[in-house]
Amino acid sequence: MTEVLREPRQDRSRATRQRLLEAAIECLAEVGWSGSTVSVVAERAGVSRGAAQHHFPTREDLFTSAVEHVTSERLAVLRSRAVDLPAGPDRTRAVVGMVELMYTGPLFRAAIHLWVAASSDERLKERVVGLEAQVGRETHRTALELLGVDESRTGVREAVQATLDMARGLGLANLLTDDRKRRQRVLDQWAAMLADALHQEP
Template sequence: MAVRQPQQDRSRATRQRLLESAIEALAELGWAGSTVAVVAERAGVSRGAAQHHFPTREDLFAAAVGFVGDARRLWTREHSIDLPTGPERTRAVVDLIVRLYTGPLFRAALHMWVAATSDPQLRESVVTLEAHLGRETHKLALELLGADESTPGVREIVQATLDMARGLGLANLLTDDSKRRAGIIDRWAEILDTALRTGVKA
């Protein structure tokens, strides 16, 4: 005999599917194509059920902002566990950061950025989230690189790494930029590794 899932658990699972589907829709269809009806269909629920959780499109995507942030944090932490030690580590860390900014989660975030330029309420949520994520990602990069931020110039070169990764993410939006990107990652990793080992000149 099948055990019925408690109502609270079913409700939580439905909400989770809606948020996941909202991110997928944003990454694939952009803001204009990511309607409540589209998200509900992808989540396998009725539009009425979707609106029970999120009465308006704005409610749905305001919640999706936080969900994207949590997903990006989780992805980064999970993928940083198996990074190599030794001479290959800097290259692996740079590659990890670049993959964060070239993957579907960042693509979804970019669509929210664009939408936020004309939506003050969404902009407030997105700006707050991105500022927090930026600080967290910077701190994690320092940790993974074993870099001391009190050393002059370290903060700036690590931030430059994050800015470069973001730029590569933008370049990857329209075409597959993976071949050119690999060479850039190799060269930047060499520069970063040398700078961290020998001291960064401010």
């Protein structure tokens, strides 16, 4: 009986947490760091302020957890699509397109607000530096897996990192204006150069 009662409560708690994390990303992406407080997010998620603070005692907890959690979720979705990727050179372009999606939506927009706020806030910076390293490693691993390349070959690791650095720069270029048209041409060219670098004879 206890088990039966506990289960739904855990589910509810998990659902509340999930709603708060998603609302935190939306809020940060839309209004930036200065307007993003625990109260504002709680209201958006339809959760009481007390419940929000039970899950996330501080503003830093809420927003760093949100970026961490939503990034992991998105990367897991991308990895689940790996089986559908074409073989050969088309694969590189398809993966570059997947990476592009990661860096041009609300999640990247939220992350950039958090990164920039952290650059002039020591307490937040401490948390975001750890988050950045973790998110960077996980994204790199996912990109390698999707591309299906072997990192032990010279230059492969750096070419994959360059791809993620460029995607980050493209995300930044998309912050104020819709940069899609220009970006597609850049990504077509980049995917061709990347395919050459990844698959050339050693």
